[in-house]
Amino acid sequence: MKIPLNQEEQQVLDEVRRFFAQEITPELLEESHHLEYIYGGEEGRKFVQKFAPKGWLTPCWPKEYGGLETSEMLMYAIRNEMAYHRVPIHFAGAHMAGPSILRYGTEEMKKEYLPRLATGEIEFALGYSEPAAGSDLMALEMHAADKGDHFLVNGQKTFNTHAHVADYHWLAVRTNLEGPKHKGISILIVDLKNTPGITVRPMITMAGTRTNEVFYDNVKVPRRNLVGEVNSGFKYIMAALDFERMFPWGHYKKYFEEILAYTKTATRNGKPLAKDPLIRQKLAEHATELEVIHHLYFNLAHLLDNGKIPNYQASMEKNFLSEFEQRLSNTAMEILGPMGQLKTGSKHAVLEGFPEWLYRWTIIETIYGGSAEIQRNIMAQRGLGLPRA
Amino acid sequence: MSYELGVEQKMLKESARDFFSKEMNSALIRELEEDEKGYSPKIWKKMAKIGWMGLNVPEEYDGAAATFADLAAILEEMGHAGYAGPFFSTVVLGSSLLLKGGSEAQKEALLPKLAQGNHLLTLAYAGQAEPIAAADLPLQATAKEDGYVLNGVSLFVPFAHVADTIICAARIGSSAEEVSLFLVPKGTAGVAVQELQTMAADKQCEVVFDQVRLSRENLLGTAGSGWPVLQAVLREAAVAKCAEMVGGARKVLKLTVDYAKKREQFGRPIGSFQAIQHHCADMLTYLDTSALITHATCVQLAAGIPCDKQVSMCKSWVSEANRRLVGLGHQVMGGFGFMEEADLQIYYRRAKAAEQAYGDVARHREIVAAELGL
Numbered sequence: 001m002k003i004p005l006n007q008e009e010q011q012v013l014d015e016v017r018r019f020f021a022q023e024i025t026p027e028l029l030e031e032s033h034h035l036e037y038i039y040g041g042e043e044g045r046k047f048v049q050k051f052a053p054k055g056w057l058t059p060c061w062p063k064e065y066g067g068l069e070t071s072e073m074l075m076y077a078i079r080n081e082m083a084y085h086r087v088p089i090h091f092a093g094a095h096m097a098g099p100s101i102l103r104y105g106t107e108e109m110k111k112e113y114l115p116r117l118a119t120g121e122i123e124f125a126l127g128y129s130e131p132a133a134g135s136d137l138m139a140l141e142m143h144a145a146d147k148g149d150h151f152l153v154n155g156q157k158t159f160n161t162h163a164h165v166a167d168y169h170w171l172a173v174r175t176n177l178e179g180p181k182h183k184g185i186s187i188l189i190v191d192l193k194n195t196p197g198i199t200v201r202p203m204i205t206m207a208g209t210r211t212n213e214v215f216y217d218n219v220k221v222p223r224r225n226l227v228g229e230v231n232s233g234f235k236y237i238m239a240a241l242d243f244e245r246m247f248p249w250g251h252y253k254k255y256f257e258e259i260l261a262y263t264k265t266a267t268r269n270g271k272p273l274a275k276d277p278l279i280r281q282k283l284a285e286h287a288t289e290l291e292v293i294h295h296l297y298f299n300l301a302h303l304l305d306n307g308k309i310p311n312y313q314a315s316m317e318k319n320f321l322s323e324f325e326q327r328l329s330n331t332a333m334e335i336l337g338p339m340g341q342l343k344t345g346s347k348h349a350v351l352e353g354f355p356e357w358l359y360r361w362t363i364i365e366t367i368y369g370g371s372a373e374i375q376r377n378i379m380a381q382r383g384l385g386l387p388r389a
Numbered sequence: 390m391s392y393e394l395g396v397e398q399k400m401l402k403e404s405a406r407d408f409f410s411k412e413m414n415s416a417l418i419r420e421l422e423e424d425e426k427g428y429s430p431k432i433w434k435k436m437a438k439i440g441w442m443g444l445n446v447p448e449e450y451d452g453a454a455a456t457f458a459d460l461a462a463i464l465e466e467m468g469h470a471g472y473a474g475p476f477f478s479t480v481v482l483g484s485s486l487l488l489k490g491g492s493e494a495q496k497e498a499l500l501p502k503l504a505q506g507n508h509l510l511t512l513a514y515a516g517q518a519e520p521i522a523a524a525d526l527p528l529q530a531t532a533k534e535d536g537y538v539l540n541g542v543s544l545f546v547p548f549a550h551v552a553d554t555i556i557c558a559a560r561i562g563s564s565a566e567e568v569s570l571f572l573v574p575k576g577t578a579g580v581a582v583q584e585l586q587t588m589a590a591d592k593q594c595e596v597v598f599d600q601v602r603l604s605r606e607n608l609l610g611t612a613g614s615g616w617p618v619l620q621a622v623l624r625e626a627a628v629a630k631c632a633e634m635v636g637g638a639r640k641v642l643k644l645t646v647d648y649a650k651k652r653e654q655f656g657r658p659i660g661s662f663q664a665i666q667h668h669c670a671d672m673l674t675y676l677d678t679s680a681l682i683t684h685a686t687c688v689q690l691a692a693g694i695p696c697d698k699q700v701s702m703c704k705s706w707v708s709e710a711n712r713r714l715v716g717l718g719h720q721v722m723g724g725f726g727f728m729e730e731a732d733l734q735i736y737y738r739r740a741k742a743a744e745q746a747y748g749d750v751a752r753h754r755e756i757v758a759a760e761l762g763l
Contacts, residue, residue, distance in 0.1 A: 001685060001699070004391060260761060274763045277755075284757035288702040295392070295681035302392040316674050373667065380666030383673050384646050387661040 001294050004302070009074040016056055016078055020085045023050060032088050036209040036361065037251070039088040040123040040165025047087060048120035057094050058118045061102065065110060066118025076246060076301040084250030092162045093117045093124035097170040100187075100240045104228035113168075113189070125162035125192065127171035127214065128237070130155070135374050137172075138182040138234055142216060144173035151175070151188060151226070153219040159368070163200045163212040166192055171221075176231050185233035189225040196220075207361040245314035245369070246300055249293050249321050252328060255358065256286055258351055259332050273335065282331050289324050296320055312383030315375035322365040323372065329359045392681065394462065397455075402462040408439070409470030415732050418471045426551055427592035428474030436476070437506020446484055450500035456691040457625060461632035461683070468636030471735055473591065475509045475548035481629045482547075482622060483510025486556050490570055490610040490618035499554070513543035513557040513573075513596045514619060519748050523616055524563035528598055530571070532561060536604040539571065539579075542597050545746075549582045549594035556609060557596070558619050565616040570609035577601060589742035624700045627747040628690055631683040631707040634743050638676045638714050641736045645672060645718040648725070659721070668717045675710035675717075682706055698760035705753035708744035715740045 005013060024047070031043040039048060048057065052066075060075045061067025068074075083089045098117045101109055116122045133140040142155030153173055163169065169190040176184030192198060197219035203211045228236055260283060263273045273279055296317040303310045332355045333340040344353030366372045380386045394402065412432050421427055436442065444460050446452020460480070467476065484503055487496055487510075502508035514520065516527030528541035539559050549555055553575050561567040573580060579601035585593050610618070646669055649660030659665050686703040689696040715737045719726045726733040744750065 260763075264762065280758035280763050281751060281754045283761060283763060284701075284705070284754035287757055287761055288706050288754070291699075291702045292678045292682055292706060295685055296678065299392045299681060306393070312673070313677070316677060320674060320678065373663070376667040376670035377663065379670035379673055380660075384642075384669050386646065386649060386666050386669060387658055389661045389663065 001291060003073065003077045003298060005071075005073055005077060009070055009077075012056070012059070012068070012070070012074060013077050013081065016051075016081055019051060020081070020087070023047060024085055024087060029086055032086055034209075035088070035165070036090075036161075036207070037083075037086070037088050038090040038162050038165070039093075039120070040162055041088070044088040045120065045123075052094075052118060052120035055118070057091065057120055058098065061098075061114070061118060065102070065114035072301040072304040073298065076248075076298060079246070080248040080250040080297065082250070083248035084254050086251055086254065089248050089251075090162075091123065092126050092166065092170065093122060093168070094120070095246075096126060096240060096244050097124040097168075097189075099244050100170075100227065100236055103239070103243075104236055108224070109189075109227070122167040123162060123165065124168045124170045124189075125160050125166035125212075127157045127160050127163070127169045127190075129157060129159040131158055134159075135371060137237070138185065140172055140174060140185065142171070142173045143177075144175050144186065144188060144221070146175060146230075147220075149223050151221045151223065153188070153190075153216045153221055155216055157214040157216075158203065159211050160200075160214050161211040161368075163192065163214050164202065164210065168192055169198075169214070172233055172237060175233075182234040183231055185237075186230050187227040187233040187236055188221050189227060190219070190221050205364055207357060207364060209361070209364075241370075242309050242311045242314065243304070245318060246297065247318050247321050247369075249290070249297060252293075252321070252325055253290055255332075255354070256283075256290060256328060258354070259283070259328075259335065262351060263335060268337070279335055282334075286324075286328050286331060289320075289327070293317070293321050293324060312379045315370070315378040316383075318369060319366075319372050319375045319379075322362070325358070325362040325365050329355065329362045333359055392684065394684070395458070398459055398462040401455075401459055402466060404439075405441075405463045405466035406469070408435075409466055409472060413470040413472055415471075418473065418732070418735060421473045422590035427548065427590075428551075433474060433506060440504075441476070442480055442484075442506045443500075443504025444480065446488070446500050446504045450496060451504045452484075452500065457628075458684075458687040458691040461629065461687045464629050464632040465636035465639075468633030469640045470636075471640070471732070471739075475511070475551060477626075477629065477633075478511035478547040478552065479503060479509050481626050482512040483554075483556065485622045485625055486510075486512060486570065486609065486618065489621055490614065492610055495572065495609065508554065509548065509552045510554050510556060511547055511549050511552040512622070513546040513549065513555050514623075515543060515545050516541075517544060519752055521752070522563075523560050523565045523568045526558055526560045526568065528557055528559035530559035530561050530569060533602075536602060536607070537569075537571070539573075539598040539601040539603060542595060544585070544595050545593045546582075546596045547594070548592050549596050550584055550592065555580070555582075555596060557598070558615050559598075561613075566613050568615040568619065569612050570615040570618060571603055571607045572609055573601070573603065573607065577603070587742065589738040591739070591742055623747055624697065625690060627704040627753070628683065628686050628700055630743050630746050631679070631703050632687065634707050634711040634740065635676070635680050635683050637736050637739060637743075638672075638679055638711050641715050641718045641733060642669075642672050642676050644733055645669065645721045648722050652725075665721055668721050672714045672717050675714040679707040679710045698757055701748070701753035701756040701760070704748055705750045705757065708750050708753075711740045712744055 028043040028047050031041045035041050055068035059068040059070040060072050094117045130140050144151040144153045169192050171188045175186040197217045199215040201213050266273045300310045339350045340355045342349040443452035444455045448454045520526050530537045555573045579599045581597040583595045652659050682703050
């Protein structure tokens with residue numbers, strides 16, 4: 001199904017595709033895969049800094065901050081194209097912190113960060129989760145004491161995935177110990193590379209990818225790094241989820257195409273896999289689910305372009321996609337049989353060992369960014385008006 | 390393509406919603422399930438007066454020349470309201486067959502009457518299963534000097550018992566080039582119509598052809614041209630069914646959520662329990678995805694873009710999603726939902742009938758698989 005873009009935007013997308021065909025190197029793909037598609041690695045930075053100055057990373061931003069003032073639709077289309085080509089797609093800066101700075105930051109803050117985010121010069125890491133604040137984000141405890149010209153920050157974060165490659169931390173802290181929990185949270189921007197008292201330690205996932213725990217020990221953060229109003233952070237986080245929760249799916253379209261191509265050539269016990277009715281049904285089902293995801297995803301852009309705020313729809317897209325990924329991964333393992341368990345680099349590995357890795361990785365996808373259950377709560381409560389427990 | 394309905398579709402949809410909220414109700418739905426005709430001629434006349442029968446008929450035949458997407462907007466409201474009647478068979482099947490396959494004279498003779506609501510049509514093509522190839526068609530035609538003789542039994546023919554003309558697909562041999570469509574007027578000798586007793590009480594009929602003699606004038610269009618016309622109409626019918634299902638799904642979600650907000654157990658509304666909320670969230674997902682893919686497919690069909698794969702994706706997805714949605718509705722509504730007096734059980738029965746109509750999930754997935762080059 002075609003993406004609804006106007007002629008000019010279609011030309012930009014075509015240009016992006018030509019750029020990818022020329023500029024993507026094996027080194028970039030290897031690093032990108034190793035970093036589970038987050039931005040911040042060396043090869044990724046080289047690539048994005050050639051790509052982003054054309055406005056392609058933030059096409060819907062105002063021109064003065066490095067955008068092209070196009071539709072959200074084009075932004076969604078480019079991000080999905082990036083996913084399809086398996087280059088970095090998770091930009092905590094350009095696509096999460098950036099839009100919030102655009103909305104709530106002071107002019108000074110906008111000038112300081114936005115142009116550098118738009119060109120890919122700097123990257124952020126989200127600092128939300130803590131050992132005792134996962135799904136219940138508003139229970140976060142990392143304390144920022146107000147010292148007038150600066151905040152003094154102490155505490156611990158977990159699952160801060162970009163922290164080891166990012167330049168800045170988009171940090172949720174508690175600035176008010178009294179009153180309702182959600183009215184005591186603020187957002188600070190912290191220079192991760194040049195601030196004393198910060199320790200970043202690796203946490204390795206079952207997919208072999210790295211996330212981090214981050215410790216703050218009497219860290220001084222200048223007051224000018226406070227985003228928007230003090231104690232309004234939770235509101236900003238929630239709004240950011242409405243506006244920026246979009247999960248590109250092109251890499252799964254690519255994976256589907258690879259499985260399809262494999263199925264067309266391979267035989268099992270002397271019979272072509274493509275003639276197996278169970279496999280035909282399964283792959284047709286997944287092709288259909290991809291079509292559904294296409295519409296869920298681009299409908300988010302459509303809502304934004306028409307001045308509407310997606311809220312439950314973003315949760316729906318995230319859930320549908322991430323649960324689909326698990327179904328697709330499982331189908332691939334079923335089609336491949338015992339060959340599916342072979343890892344990258346192993347003798348006899350099929351599809352470069354991708355299937356077993358995705359089978360591990362897709363478990364993480366239904367958890368991070370708000371678990372599937374939290375997303376269902378959002379859909380039920382915000383989409384259908386069902387009462388909170 | 391936009392994800393928004395056009396202005397005209399929105400207006401059509403709103404007026405249809407108004408119309409059916411006045412004309413249809415739970416008691417009438419049940420009454421019509423028992424009724425011999427299976428529809429209300431009074432409501433039919435009112436619908437005709439608004440001009441819905443001629444919706445997809447060109448202006449030269451007294452129609453409204455609307456698009457397939459406009460028609461889908463009305464169908465969605467019919468599905469929502471639980472409308473029962475020969476609208477689908479007459480308009481989605483009948484008038485489309487005439488338009489795509491009929492001669493000029495046949496269009497002139499039938500379309501204006503149809504547009505005014507004075508001529509009911511239907512289509513007989515299936516036997517005990519959805520035909521995949523021409524050889525699967527249950528009706529056999531034998532060419533004679535002065536015309537044709539038809540024999541065979543066609544099943545699941547909607548509203549054949551009240552149709553003024555049954556259009557049937559019959560084959561002379563077993564290839565697609567040997568399929569013709571015939572106009573069979575009510576009362577033709579050798580044609581016997583009998584209602585089938587179905588789960589959804591939706592007036593699907595058996596039509597027996599026993600040495601039925603038809604002249605060449607009864608051919609819809611030309612001899613041997615039937616298969617592609619039939620396929621084109623069945624594609625539209627599959628998507629039109631999806632539009633109906635989307636409407637039904639919307640209604641079921643509303644019934645379910647209203648109930649979950651009102652019904653109290655353990656001292657609070659059951660809708661505050663996460664087990665219930667998660668069922669409702671899944672229902673919302675099934676509804677929204679069905680509406681999105683149906684809308685996109687309608688737009689393609691209306692634009693005349695070839696879209697076999699898209700149609701089959703749409704029908705297989707919506708059929709499955711709708712069935713799951715209604716099933717979850719039953720879990721939420723518990724004992725209340727399975728009682729005869731609950732409207733939910735009507736939508737449960739109809740969801741399965743709609744799933745079976747014009748190709749079930751497996752059939753459409755097989756089409757998708759073939760389109761994928763498998």
